[in-house]
Amino acid sequence: MFVGIFEQLAEGFLITLELFGLTLIFSLPLGLLIALCTMSKFYPLKLLFQVIVWVIRGTPLMLQLFIVCYGPSLFGLNAMRDSFLAATIAFVINYACYFSVIYRGGIESISKGQYEAGQVLGMNRVQVFFRVVLLQVVKRILAPISNEVITLVKDTSLANTLGGIVEIIAAAKEVTGTYAVPLIYPLLGAGVFFLIFVGVLTILFGLLEKKLNYFRI
Amino acid sequence: MSFLEVVDYKKKFGDNEVLKGISFSLEKGQVLAIIGSSGGGKTTLLRCLNFLERADEGKLLLDGEVLFDAADKKQNKEKSVREKRLHFGLVFQSFNLFPQYTVYGNIVLAQKLLAKRELKRIKAEYAAQLKNVPSEKKAEMKKEIKAKLADYKNGQKERIAEKTLSLLSRVGLSEKKDSYPYQLSGGQQQRVAIARALALNPDILCFDEPTSALDPELTGEVLKVIKGLKSSDSTMIVVTHEMDFARNVADHVIFIADGHIEEEGTPEQIFENPRSEKTRAFLKKSTEDNF
Numbered sequence: 001m002f003v004g005i006f007e008q009l010a011e012g013f014l015i016t017l018e019l020f021g022l023t024l025i026f027s028l029p030l031g032l033l034i035a036l037c038t039m040s041k042f043y044p045l046k047l048l049f050q051v052i053v054w055v056i057r058g059t060p061l062m063l064q065l066f067i068v069c070y071g072p073s074l075f076g077l078n079a080m081r082d083s084f085l086a087a088t089i090a091f092v093i094n095y096a097c098y099f100s101v102i103y104r105g106g107i108e109s110i111s112k113g114q115y116e117a118g119q120v121l122g123m124n125r126v127q128v129f130f131r132v133v134l135l136q137v138v139k140r141i142l143a144p145i146s147n148e149v150i151t152l153v154k155d156t157s158l159a160n161t162l163g164g165i166v167e168i169i170a171a172a173k174e175v176t177g178t179y180a181v182p183l184i185y186p187l188l189g190a191g192v193f194f195l196i197f198v199g200v201l202t203i204l205f206g207l208l209e210k211k212l213n214y215f216r217i
Numbered sequence: 218m219s220f221l222e223v224v225d226y227k228k229k230f231g232d233n234e235v236l237k238g239i240s241f242s243l244e245k246g247q248v249l250a251i252i253g254s255s256g257g258g259k260t261t262l263l264r265c266l267n268f269l270e271r272a273d274e275g276k277l278l279l280d281g282e283v284l285f286d287a288a289d290k291k292q293n294k295e296k297s298v299r300e301k302r303l304h305f306g307l308v309f310q311s312f313n314l315f316p317q318y319t320v321y322g323n324i325v326l327a328q329k330l331l332a333k334r335e336l337k338r339i340k341a342e343y344a345a346q347l348k349n350v351p352s353e354k355k356a357e358m359k360k361e362i363k364a365k366l367a368d369y370k371n372g373q374k375e376r377i378a379e380k381t382l383s384l385l386s387r388v389g390l391s392e393k394k395d396s397y398p399y400q401l402s403g404g405q406q407q408r409v410a411i412a413r414a415l416a417l418n419p420d421i422l423c424f425d426e427p428t429s430a431l432d433p434e435l436t437g438e439v440l441k442v443i444k445g446l447k448s449s450d451s452t453m454i455v456v457t458h459e460m461d462f463a464r465n466v467a468d469h470v471i472f473i474a475d476g477h478i479e480e481e482g483t484p485e486q487i488f489e490n491p492r493s494e495k496t497r498a499f500l501k502k503s504t505e506d507n508f
Contacts, residue, residue, distance in 0.1 A: 117313035120267050121327035121417060122303045125295070131326060135317045215317045216399040 012171025031099025226275035250467035306419030404435030
């Protein structure tokens with residue numbers, strides 16, 4: 001029974017990991033793009049993305065999940081059938097917006113002198129950004145990013161509200177249907193999964209920070 | 218005609234007129250010192266020369282060629298400015314080394330990027346040549362070009378490495394080659410910044426108060442390096458608060474006050490026989506400040 005429960009939880013956790021991984025892969029670069037848009041000198045673009053970030057940060061993630069999934073019906077279309085896809089889209093947009101603010105803070109914290117030093121050495125803006133600024137930004141934002149990443153691990157549970165996504169919390173509930181155990185036990189088990197995974201992430205971020213310790217800003 | 222001619226530079230920030238029409242010229246191999254109180258427009262002038270700011274009015278001629286004309290708005294776009302900027306080098310008051318690169322990496326970075334651009338240009342040239350070659354000879358020619366390009370690339374690499382090492386020894390930091398900026402003293406950092414600026418062979422090297430951010434005991438080593446450059450015929454513009462340095466090293470001194478040139482001349486003229494009341498007051502104050 002113990003092994004069976006573990007297997008069921010592990011299966012759910014794989015779904016959790018999948019949603020977590022996909023969200024990170026897409027939201028990290030998208031967040032940078034949004035950050036650059038919110039810092040644009042072209043005012044309409046800046047305003048548009050500022051509004052988007054406001055809306056996304058200003059409404060519950062759960063509401064956003066439902067809107068992505070059922071929103072198409074507002075336009076006379078069918079709701080999204082693939083709830084996992086819907087959840088991924090909602091998570092990517094939501095986290096990209098949060099990341100964008102962290103990126104912006106990081107980018108704005110780099111001194112003007114760094115940009116100017118690059119400029120007088122004949123670099124163009126793209127070169128200055130990628131060769132000079134970016135790594136310094138990464139070093140600066142690693143800690144707040146790790147916060148968001150850890151929050152994301154746990155936020156993935158929200159996806160099960162859409163139905164059809166059996167991530168680890170949903171899996172824990174299903175365990176009680178398979179085995180006659182009180183719900184609290186598989187839920188505690190799920191908690192252990194989260195704890196271990198977040199522990200691993202914490203160590204990874206620690207290593208990354210150490211790796212960037214070779215220079216100081 | 219002089220090597221550098223700056224004609225009637227004017228610059229406003231909002232309502233604040235920082236440069237009110239500045240004209241001067243500079244001969245090749247000469248050192249120009251710009252002195253004056255803070256807020257007088259010295260730094261803005263340097264920033265305009267390096268195109269970090271655009272002068273609202275005025276013209277700049279280098280070696281007889283118009284490099285900048287405020288009236289010609291099309292010319293002032295970022296892209297066309299980038300090439301022109303390379304005629305000038307700038308050493309900042311606060312060094313602005315790139316923290317994530319070693320000393321060597323700091324000096325090499327821009328050279329590498331320029332070499333890359335050059336390589337791209339040559340590649341495009343070869344590609345154009347290849348178009349006119351009959352198809353049966355193309356394969357052979359392609360091979361040849363590939364070999365030539367590889368040779369060129371290696372040559373570039375060697376030239377850059379050689380140059381960087383010689384610059385490092387020139388500023389006396391050969392043994393710090395693999396250090397990161399945070400491991401260096403301010404004076405050492407500034408010397409790296411000078412080497413970095415020199416690496417691109419600017420026609421004119423500008424210094425924006427290069428020793429103002431340094432502890433007093435570290436200014437000497439930086440000034441010594443700048444003085445050393447003079448003997449190698451670099452053309453330099455130095456904004457400085459170091460009156461002794463201006464007096465001993467400069468060929469020409471400009472005193473800027475309130476956005477215009479109050480007085481200019483040889484160091485002897487300015488420091489021994491200042492004509493303007495303002496110059497006299499400024500010099501008196503700067504020597505008094507030194508106790």
